[in-house]
Amino acid sequence: MTVRKRFSIVAFGxxxxxxxxxxxxxxxxxxxxxxNDEMNVEDxxxxxxxxxxxxxxxxxxxxxxxxxxxxxxxxVIIVTADRFLYVVQGNSRAIRYGIGVGREGFQWxxxxxxxxxxxxxxxxxxxxxxxxxxxxxxxxxxxxxNPLGARALYLGATVYRIHGTNQPDTIGHAVSSGCxxxxxxxxxxxxxxxxxxxxxxxxxxxxx
Amino acid sequence: xxxxxxxxxxxAAACVVASGLAGCSTGSTPSATPATYGTASIxxxxxxxxxxxxxxxxxxxxxxTMKEAKGQCGKPYVVAKxxxxxxxxxxxxxxxxSELAVKGGDxxxxxxxxxxxxxxxxNDREVIxxxxxxxxxxxxxxxxxxxxxxxxxxxxxxxx
Numbered sequence: 001m002t003v004r005k006r007f008s009i010v011a012f013g014x015x016x017x018x019x020x021x022x023x024x025x026x027x028x029x030x031x032x033x034x035x036n037d038e039m040n041v042e043d044x045x046x047x048x049x050x051x052x053x054x055x056x057x058x059x060x061x062x063x064x065x066x067x068x069x070x071x072x073x074x075x076v077i078i079v080t081a082d083r084f085l086y087v088v089q090g091n092s093r094a095i096r097y098g099i100g101v102g103r104e105g106f107q108w109x110x111x112x113x114x115x116x117x118x119x120x121x122x123x124x125x126x127x128x129x130x131x132x133x134x135x136x137x138x139x140x141x142x143x144x145x146n147p148l149g150a151r152a153l154y155l156g157a158t159v160y161r162i163h164g165t166n167q168p169d170t171i172g173h174a175v176s177s178g179c180x181x182x183x184x185x186x187x188x189x190x191x192x193x194x195x196x197x198x199x200x201x202x203x204x205x206x207x208x
Numbered sequence: 209x210x211x212x213x214x215x216x217x218x219x220a221a222a223c224v225v226a227s228g229l230a231g232c233s234t235g236s237t238p239s240a241t242p243a244t245y246g247t248a249s250i251x252x253x254x255x256x257x258x259x260x261x262x263x264x265x266x267x268x269x270x271x272x273t274m275k276e277a278k279g280q281c282g283k284p285y286v287v288a289k290x291x292x293x294x295x296x297x298x299x300x301x302x303x304x305x306s307e308l309a310v311k312g313g314d315x316x317x318x319x320x321x322x323x324x325x326x327x328x329x330x331n332d333r334e335v336i337x338x339x340x341x342x343x344x345x346x347x348x349x350x351x352x353x354x355x356x357x358x359x360x361x362x363x364x365x366x367x368x
Contacts, residue, residue, distance in 0.1 A: 046265075046355030122276075130283050134305075135298035137359055138280035139262035141269035145354065 037083075038103050039173035045123070046145040047166050054168045054183050059084075060098025062186050067094035076114075076162075076190075076200040078180055080107050083172045085162070085180060087193055095193075097186045100170045102178040107204070112156040114198040117191060118142075121152035121163065150184040151191040155200060162200075163187060245319075245327035246312030250338050255295050255310065255320070258284040258364040263357035274342070274360055281364035294323060299331055300352045310335075320345065333359075 056062075060083075071077060073090040080101045086094040101107060120142030130136055140146060149164015162180045164187035165171075171183060182190060261284075262277035264270055288296040290307035297308050297320065311319045313327035313334075321332030328334070333345040333352075341363040347353040 044355070046357065048354075127283060133303055134285065135300065135302065137261050137263035137356065138283055138285075139273065139276040140357060141262070141264035141266070141273050141276075143265040143269070143357075145265060 037173055039100075039170055039175040041167065041170060041175060043147040044167060045140060045147055048145045049166060049168050054185060056098055056168065056171060056183060056186075060171050062095065062097050062189065064089070064093055065096045066092055067096070068092050069094070071199070071201060074194075074198060076194060076198055078162075078200065078202045079204075079206045080109070080202065081205045085182065085190070087190065097182050097190065098171045100165065100173050100175045100181040102176050103174045106176065106178040107174070108160075108178055109202045109204050112158065112160075112200045112202065114153050114194060114196050114200060115156050116154040117194075117196060118152045118154070119191075120146065120150060121148045121161075122146075123148050149181070149187055151187045153187075153191060153194060155202075162190070245309075248310040248312040248318045249316060250310060250318050250335065252289065252293060252295060252310050254338065254340065255287050255343065256289050258286050259361035260364055261285040261359060261361055263359045265354075265357040270358070270360070274362060277342075277360045277362040278364075284364050285361065292323075295320060300347060300349070300356070319348070321348075 065086075067086055067088065069075075069077065069086075069088055071088050073088050075088045077086040077088065077094070078084075078099070078101075079086070083099055083101055085097045085099045087097075088094050122142045123140045123146050124138065125133075125136050125140075130138060142148065145166055147166060148161075149166060152161045152163040154161050160178050160180075162182070164184040165181040166184075168183045170181065175181075181187075258281065260277040260280035262273045262280060264273040288305075290296045292307050294307040294309045296305045298305050299308070299322070307323070308320050309323035311321065311327035311332070313319050317328070318335040318338070319327045319329075319332040320335060321327075321329055325331060328348055330349045332348045334348060335343055335345055337344045343361050345359045345361070347356060
């Protein structure tokens, strides 16, 4: 079998984008910004990375950092350009996670709240992806190897989520269709720290 | 090349010698015959139709996956009968359908896969828990099985 066994995240992204534009924009997700370091990879349903592959290093590893903000402790701040998600801790500190963000044309900014949380979320390939790859299941129950990873935190009424991934090598890249992805260990950690109703600020760049 | 040109006459000579002993029949007949497999206990027509398709990896998710499959009839997976009497379906990762055979395997097992390969071959999927309105498949190839999970097909509408 020489066919590379991967599903296209490009079509997945296009589906989400179409869904977004079909409803005329979502919430305050109104500031499309250019991306860089784009990574054109495909989803790998069923792929289960090794613990070594899931171990991030350097800036992408979860860590406490100096972080000046006027937001209250507990607030989540996502800085798309830097590929970081922060949970404000107070005293000019925050827990920082490395993330994957939306590709060019799929990035956005705004203010949301965590509206729902889900362990091992299910995955539904968009219709465009089914049309191109008709052999795909139209629904894949959550579990190890699921492209959405171990946890999902839904952002308001949008189609966007903060979720896990089974592709840890995509962290630090512009890869998604507007969702924010963390390695599974990190999204589990975040899930346990962040209750429903938490304020989430999505911005392109960190303001000084 | 020299090695090959030396090898070929020796092989032919060996075949001639062997033919005097055992007819050299198995080595000289091309394997154009189709793979052998038994007749499946499930009729081909039982798989023809429009199906809601979903998958799971954990058995605990089977029941809700069956419900989800039924809810996917807006984008059904269509299985047609092929000109050779087989099923027009996709192989793993193949966007184009091809005609596949329904094969009877050992111990009453049923497989769907390329007609030129034996039942239970790496490109096959095994059919489990079949009924008029649903069936489940598991890929024989472990990599395919891991990626796609256990796939459930639930018939959309009544069987024609």
